[in-house]
Amino acid sequence: MSGTLINANVVDALALPRVVWLRPNLVGLSFPLMKLLPARYIVRKALEDGSLQPGGLIAETTSGTFGLALAMVARLQGHPLFLVSDPAIDAPLKRRLEDLGATVHIVEKTGASGGYQGARLEVLERVLADNPGSFCPRQYTNPHNPGSYAPVAELLAHATGGVDCLIGSVGSGGSVCGTSSYLRLLFDELRVIGVDTHRSVIFGQSDAGSGRLLRGLGNSLMPRNVDHTAFDLVHWVGAAQAFLATRELHRNHALFVGPTSGAAYLVADWWARQNPDQLGAVILPDEGYRYQDTVYDDAWLKANGARLDVLPHGPVEWDQPHDGDDPWAFYRWGRRAYGEVMGAYEAHAELVGA
Known part of the structure; x- marks a missing residue:
């Protein structure tokens, strides 16, 4: 055993994900705690x-x-x-x-x-x-956030030999943008799908109404670490759909994860069914222990209007990002900058201060 392993603390031991096969053409990068x-x-x-x-x-x-x-x-x-x-x-x-x-x-x-x-x-x-001399990590603007995901890309490349599509939820912009930037050095045709939720400003909705029940993805402010040109497709997933997908991931694969992982899995499973001859990878950011009294509690789901019995077969395609009510929708972002997609709406995106 190497000295690195002998001297690893819990952070070092848990930092990287496990690679779990979910379908013959879909792998999950399952993190105990991605952050x-x-x-x-x-x-x-x-x-x-x-x-x-x-x-x-x-x-x-x-x-x-x-x-x-x-x-x-x-x-x-x-x-x-x-x-x-x-x-x-x-x-x-x-x-x-x-x-x-x-x-x-x-x-x-x-x-x-x-x-x-x-x-x-x-x-x-x-x-x-x-507090002079204090330090703020500023995860939304610090380039070391996406920069930290090089080992994830390396791990995935070694485990699979190559992937065609990376799917993950978008909050700070670190995991999907960082991992995909390194993967594209190896696989330049890689497609990237970002998963957001309603009332998040990241891909062109407003945060009107706020109070998002689905937490851990999306944002009320525009993170500078989000590279919009990385994304081929963007999906918006509702809370009830993400919660049921989280439970399905547990029931069908015994993966005990949080709802951010469930939202990403919902989209990734749909993509895998649509592309049986390609290999996808989905980022599953954390485990489900924080959600035992919420997402994994049927009474809580019912009380919050988030109980759903059947997952939708697939998303509705939008012709532009907007504040629509479809519980699951997608848009062909096409690796464009935010301004290219949103045009005049760009001025409404509030940037996090450096």
Whole structure:
């Protein structure tokens, strides 16, 4: 056994996914906690270039698994961690973050735009200003986020010999954009399908109404790490459809995952059925333990109007991105920049500050 394996901590041991065959022409990249990969890499690079000192404060805004990944990395490397979140964070995750030593600040009031993102960023900037020498990973804008996925592309290439299509959910822009950029160095004909949800601005919808029940993908602000020119197709998946697909993935393949994985699987399984002679790979970002009282609870699904008995056979094709009500739809993005697709609507996309 190599010294690397002997000295691996839990972050190193869990950072890479398992390759699981779901169909003869579809593999899943199943992560225990995908955000460990960018969290570890971003902190490592910050220490190397001096933007983070040993023992220095790390501060970030997050309500999901990037916060958990940062808490694990910070705890093991001796960094205090300050996380800014909002009421959407689930209580078990908050308790786990605090048990790992993180300070979790909950923003109770929305910002001027009506959402929490702007208000969270205001708190974050104050914390950074009040703590000289502190470091913010900025997962939405830091190029080391997509840059961290080179090992995933290498793992997939070794496991399959080559893939025709990569499917994954889009939130910060890191996993799909990063993995596909490396895969296309090896397989230049690779097709990429992004999976978003309704009321997310990433691919041209508005966030009007907010309160997305399906979390972990999509965004209310436009992440600069999203390379729109990477995507051939974009799918929008509703919460009920993603939740049932999550349960189907568990029932049919014994893969216990979260709803972000379920949304990606729904699209990937459809693609595999449409393309039996090609090989696809789908990114499954995290496990299902955080969702045992929600997605895996029939009573919760019914109470939230998200109970669905049968999955739709396939998506509706849209001729342009819009705020449509179709529970599952897709659009042929065609590897174009956001402005090329949206034209005059480009001005409505709010960029996250650098």
